[in-house]
Amino acid sequence: MEKDTALAAFAALGQETRLDVFRLLVKAGQEGMAAGAISDALDVRANTLSTHLSVLSRSGLVHARRDGRSIVYHADMAAIQSLVTYLLNDCCGGKPELCAPLFSMLQGGSGSSCCD
Amino acid sequence: MEKDTALAAFAALGQETRLDVFRLLVKAGQEGMAAGAISDALDVRANTLSTHLSVLSRSGLVHARRDGRSIVYHADMAAIQSLVTYLLNDCCGGKPELCAPLFSMLQGGSGSSCCD
DNA sequence: TCCATATTTCGAGTATTCTCGAATTATGGA
DNA sequence: TCCATAATTCGAGAATACTCGAAATATGGA
Numbered sequence: 001m002e003k004d005t006a007l008a009a010f011a012a013l014g015q016e017t018r019l020d021v022f023r024l025l026v027k028a029g030q031e032g033m034a035a036g037a038i039s040d041a042l043d044v045r046a047n048t049l050s051t052h053l054s055v056l057s058r059s060g061l062v063h064a065r066r067d068g069r070s071i072v073y074h075a076d077m078a079a080i081q082s083l084v085t086y087l088l089n090d091c092c093g094g095k096p097e098l099c100a101p102l103f104s105m106l107q108g109g110s111g112s113s114c115c116d
Numbered sequence: 117m118e119k120d121t122a123l124a125a126f127a128a129l130g131q132e133t134r135l136d137v138f139r140l141l142v143k144a145g146q147e148g149m150a151a152g153a154i155s156d157a158l159d160v161r162a163n164t165l166s167t168h169l170s171v172l173s174r175s176g177l178v179h180a181r182r183d184g185r186s187i188v189y190h191a192d193m194a195a196i197q198s199l200v201t202y203l204l205n206d207c208c209g210g211k212p213e214l215c216a217p218l219f220s221m222l223q224g225g226s227g228s229s230c231c232d
Numbered sequence: 233t234c235c236a237t238a239t240t241t242c243g244a245g246t247a248t249t250c251t252c253g254a255a256t257t258a259t260g261g262a
Numbered sequence: 263t264c265c266a267t268a269a270t271t272c273g274a275g276a277a278t279a280c281t282c283g284a285a286a287t288a289t290g291g292a
Contacts, residue, residue: 011130014124248278260266
């Protein structure tokens with residue numbers, strides 16, 4: 001992942017409404033959610049949401065497809081993967097020992113609440 | 117990790133100079149770097165850097181300690197860890213199968229360039 | 233105490249971001 | 263074709279963020 005991509009992704013997630021949208025889309029999974037449904041769920045005006053969705057799209061964190069009159073957005077899991085990898089690569093660049101605790105946690109070593 | 121904390125961390129990393137600072141500090145490891153050294157390394161004015169460092173500090177991604185006349189900053193690895201966990205918890209909330217590919221990658225399954 | 237160094241704080245100017253109402257584009261159905 | 267729905271684009275106003283020079287604070291040494 002290039003620096004600009006990571007930068008765009010971090011900036012996209014560093015805004016409350018967009019973080020909410022992204023988390024909602026992650027929960028929605030592969031089928032995604034239409035812009036209108038997101039707007040209803042989060043109580044954000046359609047046009048405001050639209051600009052946030054375009055920021056998320058440009059960052060690569062979400063993608064859109066048209067379905068009839070609706071435009072359905074879904075989170076790009078590969079993009080999250082890349083972003084995490086980018087952070088971790090940073091974290092252990094040249095100093096693997098710094099990274100070890102992270103990995104033991106991610107692998108469920110300490111009662112992780114994720115994917116066990 | 118609470119939402120506000122994650123938000124602050126993402127926002128902090130979504131700015132080029134701050135991302136540069138953070139990566140530099142991660143590379144520097146536990147001994148950290150003085151503000152002046154960071155300023156020199158990245159060619160950023162001292163006062164501008166100072167405001168960026170305060171944003172990073174408030175986000176919890178870095179911490180400061182005084183050493184004589186210098187103030188030495190270092191990255192908080194536990195904060196990265198929390199941020200990654202936050203993203204991953206999102207990613208597999210209720211849908212573990214979405215998270216599986218991430219873990220196989222993180223565990224070095226596909227030629228990862230990190231910590232092998 | 234006095235001075236130099238290291239860093240932060242202050243204040244202002246510019247740029248960017250966020251939000252909104254109104255207008256526009258695209259689609260599907262009568 | 264005409265209308266209703268779904269979403270985006272446009273333009274403007276308010277709020278934030280970024281950067282800088284100048285001034286202030288804190289430390290160590292002569």
